[in-house]
Amino acid sequence: MDIVEFFQRSSGKWFSQRTSHALAFEQAKGGQSELQIELLPQTDPAVIKLCEQYKLDPTLALCGLRVNWDGTTEGEKAKQVGNTVLVPIADPDSPNEGTLLRTLGPGEKVLLAGRYSVGSDETLTLTAESETMYSEERLWFANPNLRFRTSVLKQSGGFSTASFCSEIRKGVTSPPPATTQSIADKKA
Amino acid sequence: MDIVEFFQRSSGKWFSQRTSHALAFEQAKGGQSELQIELLPQTDPAVIKLCEQYKLDPTLALCGLRVNWDGTTEGEKAKQVGNTVLVPIADPDSPNEGTLLRTLGPGEKVLLAGRYSVGSDETLTLTAESETMYSEERLWFANPNLRFRTSVLKQSGGFSTASFCSEIRKGVTSPPPATTQSIADKKA
Numbered sequence: 001m002d003i004v005e006f007f008q009r010s011s012g013k014w015f016s017q018r019t020s021h022a023l024a025f026e027q028a029k030g031g032q033s034e035l036q037i038e039l040l041p042q043t044d045p046a047v048i049k050l051c052e053q054y055k056l057d058p059t060l061a062l063c064g065l066r067v068n069w070d071g072t073t074e075g076e077k078a079k080q081v082g083n084t085v086l087v088p089i090a091d092p093d094s095p096n097e098g099t100l101l102r103t104l105g106p107g108e109k110v111l112l113a114g115r116y117s118v119g120s121d122e123t124l125t126l127t128a129e130s131e132t133m134y135s136e137e138r139l140w141f142a143n144p145n146l147r148f149r150t151s152v153l154k155q156s157g158g159f160s161t162a163s164f165c166s167e168i169r170k171g172v173t174s175p176p177p178a179t180t181q182s183i184a185d186k187k188a
Numbered sequence: 189m190d191i192v193e194f195f196q197r198s199s200g201k202w203f204s205q206r207t208s209h210a211l212a213f214e215q216a217k218g219g220q221s222e223l224q225i226e227l228l229p230q231t232d233p234a235v236i237k238l239c240e241q242y243k244l245d246p247t248l249a250l251c252g253l254r255v256n257w258d259g260t261t262e263g264e265k266a267k268q269v270g271n272t273v274l275v276p277i278a279d280p281d282s283p284n285e286g287t288l289l290r291t292l293g294p295g296e297k298v299l300l301a302g303r304y305s306v307g308s309d310e311t312l313t314l315t316a317e318s319e320t321m322y323s324e325e326r327l328w329f330a331n332p333n334l335r336f337r338t339s340v341l342k343q344s345g346g347f348s349t350a351s352f353c354s355e356i357r358k359g360v361t362s363p364p365p366a367t368t369q370s371i372a373d374k375k376a
Contacts, residue, residue, distance in 0.1 A: 021354040026203070120308040123309060142347055
């Protein structure tokens with residue numbers, strides 16, 4: 001499986017159940033989100049614009065992914081609503097890893113390119129790093145309609161937060177076609 | 189990293205913070221455990237005994253791992269206390285995967301051999317399957333003192349429960365030596 005197929009399988013509407021562990025305090029906090037994920041072609045204006053912001057040739061983009069979320073966190077009144085566009089650009093010599101462009105998140109002021117890699121176990125790993133933080137996100141499918149996602153955030157003082165999301169596809173009408181199958185898919 | 193090194197890195201005492209997601213009901217439940225994990229040599233009586241129970245030659249065992257746990261689950265009065273011994277036996281032609289022997293768990297009556305594999309991203313995946321269930325567990329290290337673990341259980345009706353554990357090494361005095369480093373280790 002390559003990242004375009006991973007993104008293709010991710011497209012659709014999802015219900016995401018999230019738990020965050022504050023590692024230093026042995027505390028857990030829940031949350032829920034609705035995700036709407038859309039695969040964008042290389043020629044989509046949002047893909048081209050993001051490449052240009054990073055001063056990269058848009059023809060290098062493999063595709064784009066637009067992610068919209070609308071969610072709540074236990075104990076917080078304000079909803080979390082937002083969206084981002086991701087664009088993968090493969091390394092010339094290793095098609096399963098490369099650079100991941102991302103639109104600015106809330107409160108962010110500097111564009112930060114991350115890295116992606118698709119492992120032999122069909123897990124997609126996304127990393128991002130700045131002077132003050134390091135984040136690592138892992139995503140994989142248990143079956144075409146059940147996706148898992150973990151993320152861990154390291155700030156200057158050490159690893160601070162780990163989170164886990166169970167994501168269930170909503171209103172399955174036409175799951176995206178799959179050209180390869182993972183072990184878990186075969187069990188599904 | 190091979191499975192013996194993974195088990196070696198896992199040895200010691202850990203505090204494990206667990207959240208389980210009941211997938212059909214959008215419910216989460218917390219829990220905590222203390223883990224004590226011990227690497228056993230191929231010649232340990234517990235390793236030899238387990239191989240004999242499975243009618244396998246004990247010299248095929250790569251090592252053994254004894255895991256003791258003592259924990260609680262939110263909303264349940266009874267503590268969960270138990271232990272298990274795991275023994276990996278590599279496939280002849282692929283050193284990074286093989287059969288995983290396991291002692292009988294509470295309430296289990298039939299020995300069930302699972303499978304293990306260590307992926308290119310240094311994630312250890314354990315699977316087990318019977319006529320009525322399929323389980324998949326993934327374990328990886330964010331750094332030598334922080335381990336993550338997810339598990340998903342599928343029963344006859346479909347995927348039922350997913351859980352996530354953040355595991356922090358307790359009382360670090362001498363973390364086990366590592367011969368290779370993951371990306372995350374390098375950031376640690």
